[in-house]
Amino acid sequence: MLAHGLLPLGYYTGMCFAAPEKQLFYFYQASEGWKIFFLLAILVPTVTGILAYYWSQNGWDNHPLARTLAFHALPQSGWRAVASSINTEFRRIDKFTTGAPGARVIVTDTWVMKVTTYSLHVAQQQDIHLTVTDSRQHELSPDSNMPVQFLTIRVASINPYVKAFDIRLNSTEYGELREKLHAPIRNAANVVIHQSLSDLFLETFTSLVEINQTYPVPSNQELEPCIGCMQTNANIKLVKNCHEPNEGECQQCYCRPMWCLTCMGKWFASRQDQQHPETWLSSQVPCPTCRAKFCILDVCIIQ
Template sequence: MDSPEVTFTLAYLVFAVCFVFTPNEFHAAGLTVQNLLSGWLGSEDAAFVPFHLRRTAATLLCHSLLPLGYYVGMCLAASEKRLHALSQAPEAWRLFLLLAVTLPSIACILIYYWSRDRWACHPLARTLALYALPQSGWQAVASSVNTEFRRIDKFATGAPGARVIVTDTWVMKVTTYRVHVAQQQDVHLTVTESRQHELSPDSNLPVQLLTIRVASTNPAVQAFDIWLNSTEYGELCEKLRAPIRRAAHVVIHQSLGDLFLETFASLVEVNPAYSVPSSQELEACIGCMQTRASVKLVKTCQEAATGECQQCYCRPMWCLTCMGKWFASRQDPLRPDTWLASRVPCPTCRARFCILDVCTVR
């Protein structure tokens, strides 16, 4: 492949990936299916269910057209290959064109099936029909969902491709191609997993992500997982009627302080350890008096005579948790993004230290 083909291929690949997995920059530029087709889709706030019936169909069709768009672009970028003349195009490109035409054809057939009987065959409509009363249809349930979504007291969070919405009656997850719906009174929610990330890409702060399994007592309703920041866990619990069960191995940190202590401990674990002299006996932590002292401040971030940090000559007197709480207590609560890189005085001798100077004892 020569330069124009490579350039176009790489550019189109980046565009396609960003169009499917829309980053914030694409949202800001309006390069999303919702924005490009806003006139036909309508307003989500005005009619939640009709909006997503059309949105999922339009998204499926637009994404299925991406391979065909690549082929058309290559006809212009690599005109010497004569891809516009099928009889002269290479065999591999003809097979690719067949695939590029087949995908939107299948998508159109599926969308036509969904739209029959006023969208009654759409997966969202079929799920809502499971909650309809005998004398009514799925449209009545959809009207209830629309009404509750318009209320300002709903719980809503998450990225555009995995939004979580909880109203007084419904638990919903909005994904790129589907909307999962379950009625609150029929579901069991279980925190199945927690993942700790030292830095969030949005705020440069530690973050804990929870995976919550939403399973309905109705076997016809498919179970689904929602992902949630642990700091929003309390707000979610307030909106739910039933308690959330928790797997035995899952620990939830609902405050920024809890997240910082977890990150503080993980960073200290990779610092060099401090060997306690055999003649020295470790005493109880003077902060909590519950556990033995387990950390010693040793300047390891820089040479002894350089930098802002100072050498601490105190014996080990603090446990890791209490030292982490002391470190957090000396921070500016309005600037949590600076906590990990800051320096604080030793709680005993006031020598300044950073996280790199906190060493576990052995």
């Protein structure tokens, strides 16, 4: 915090050299705006310095972090014992960690923690209730061209001194988190959690096929159950729509409708390179029956 408090003063000093025409070296010759900025640049580190001095009294017992940890201390011990326990478990390689540096989530055998730039949320596993409260679906993740689902989980403690807090994680990490937690996670919002890349792809595959050209089935043709799941009638037909008949790698499929959309999506995902998910949407796979190559644009829902 002290370092951040010195940033405005550092900026002012840098501008003294970068813009000498503003005469910032001479306070009384600077404009009113820069005078106010300079006073604030002096005030901020002064206040943070005083605050840091207050926190350091009584062996840092006044520090907000020490007070947070003290809520979990046993009557005969103090916050340092809690800090030592957290430090010991944090060094183990089996801890669960996720999130950006500014909002890091750490789960050890005993503790659930959320570390932000200026705060620390801590709860003991034996005291908490966890609830999935929200889900956000993003079409593209920063790391790949695949869709990603982020879950928001509310961590509430039975300790009245511990405030509830939210943790956010990728749905693909949900299973690993559950393995590390001792308490179950309730799904109060009835969120559909996609725990694998294939689950996320299947949802995107379905949404893309739904905007494709439909296939009008002849009135005299009776649809049979999907040969993949036998749970629903076949509802898709492979028709080459991506290019002209003799262009591209895709081929015309002459099979009758035999698959449902879900099973075809699972087949499409199973034929992909698992190490390169960014290529899945643009790739071609063989028809599961006749082996004619097709892409997502060729999958048509039966009308």
